[in-house]
Amino acid sequence: MTTRTTATARPAGGREAGPGRWLALAVLALAVLLVGIDATVLGLATPFLSEDLRPSGTQLLWIGDVYSFVIAGLLVSMGGLGDRVGRKRLLLAGAAAFGAVSVLNAYAHSPEAMILWRALLGVAGATLMPATLALIRNLFHDPRERSLAVGIWGAMASAGAAVGPVVGGFLLEHFWWGSVFLINLPVMAVLVVVGAKVLPESKNPDPGPWDLPSVGLSMVGLVGVVYAIKEAAAHGPDRYAALAGAVGALALAAFVRRQLRLPSPLLDMRLFRRRGFSGAVLADLLTILGLSGLIFFLSQFLQMVQGRSPLQAGLAELPAALGAVAAGLLAGRVARGTSVRGAVSGGLAAVGLALGACVWLDATTEYWLLGPVLLVVGIGAGLAFTVTADVILSSVPEEEAGAASAVSETAYELGAALGIALLGSVVTGVYRDLAVPAGVPDQDAAGARESLGAAVETAGTLPEPVGGRLLSAAQESFTEGLRTAAGAGSLVLLTAAAAAWWLLRGQRLGEVPEPG
DSSP, X not given: OOOOOOXXXXXXXXXXXXXXXXXXXXXXXXXXXXXXXXXXXXXXXHHHHHHHHOOOHHHHHHHHHHHHHHHXXXXXXXXXXXXXXXXXXXXXXXXXXXXXXXXXXXXXXXXHHHHHHHHHHHHHHHHHHHHHHHHHHHHOOSHHHXXXXXXXXXXXXXXXXXXXXXXXXXXXXXXXXXXXXXXXXXXXXXXXXXXXXXXXXXXXXXXXXXXHHHHHHHHHHHHHHHHHHXXXXXXXXXXXXXXXXXXXXXXXXXXXXXXXXXXXXXXXXXXXXXXXXXXXXHHHHHHHHHHHHHHHHHXXXXXXXXXXXXXXXXXXXXXXXXXXXXXXXXXXXXXXXXXXXXXXXXXXXXXXXXXHHGGGOOTTOOHHHHHHHHHHHHHHHHHHHHHHHHHHHTTSOGGGHHHHHHHXXXXXXXXXXXXXXXXXXXXXXXXXXXXXXXXXXXXXXXXXXXXXXXXXXXXXXXXXXXXXXXXXXXXXXHHHHHHHHHHHHHXXXXXXXXXXXXXXXXXXXXXXXXXX
């Protein structure tokens, strides 16, 4: 299979002519924005959901991250499916399913049902994301135009994650928590109707069969490994985490071996022999890990520690969205004006330093200190994520765009899931050492240690001053966990910045260097 390509501009009068491709891009950006919003909008709804469904701390983490886990497990398979059946067809089918399952999420009646519907929403989301980036690869053939298009796409992906709290905050000010899912319905309706008219169909003309054993191995492998990491981080190593990790690792090893032997693999593993490609994927994953983990838990801090309303908390996080949009739109120009490795390493370092600044966070931190930190996070994430997506997308010929896009999206969703799971496990681990004040009944103390939301609710049922002391202790314990997680995340991101500087040396946009 041929994987090396150098992007070149199409002649005038080819498919590059005309404004239709920009309208098509607008439709694709809408889909990406919505999926990004859905990944983080739940953060602000957590206190309301906790009060209504009363999930345990572990169930709350699963509600938050199962969506991303399922998407990560299926993206490679869905990217390969889109290459075979048509990316437009898969995109429109996924959009319709996404809208339908959103209704089930909105009316979930128990924590278990919520986890199940979030998982099904992940299945639908997995059909959307690879198709959007792959269609961009086929719409824009000039490297500079494609960089701008990927910049818009990346800006919408990053902004979606950051705008989610704003949208959620507005809805939660006026409606119940299920409304954060019902907003998907009109957007997906527009996507299906308009997309059917303006999006071109594209697929691999000679794709080979969709290998079902590879689909199963990919899903089992990714979910198994991520579950093991999550459980070990939250509860310490145990036999269940070790078993899940071993099964996942074996499944991934079998997947890689099978892809190398198949004449038409779901994913050409030879791409990872290229230092630049592998570096871009790693940077992609770690950028989103830092962004999503911070946004998810900062939403709870702003509401339940600093006492902001949902809308106020969402607006407080808006600088991250603005920074991501601005950086995404300028990312191609920055990478060409400096270097790919400079842009990516700089973006990762910016996110790492911003996370490091959060180790001084406390309940009295003024917004004039927190706002600039969020702006830097958004700029760094938007810059690094957009440039790495462009590098990944440029690495394959058009007929394999779906599989390559799936690699970028897998890194994105895996980063989102790991950001919530790993940083969240640190927060939860510190929080569970909550020193409950004297006078709190044992049953109430056990419930308060489950989550900050549970502690807030419990404190409201206790007489003063006992309830006030419990609330203050819980807020301080949660903030300590957030500071610890931010410090750990900062070290990871700064190390990744140094690694990206080495891995991406010699890489340029719009071309693929030789392996090595």
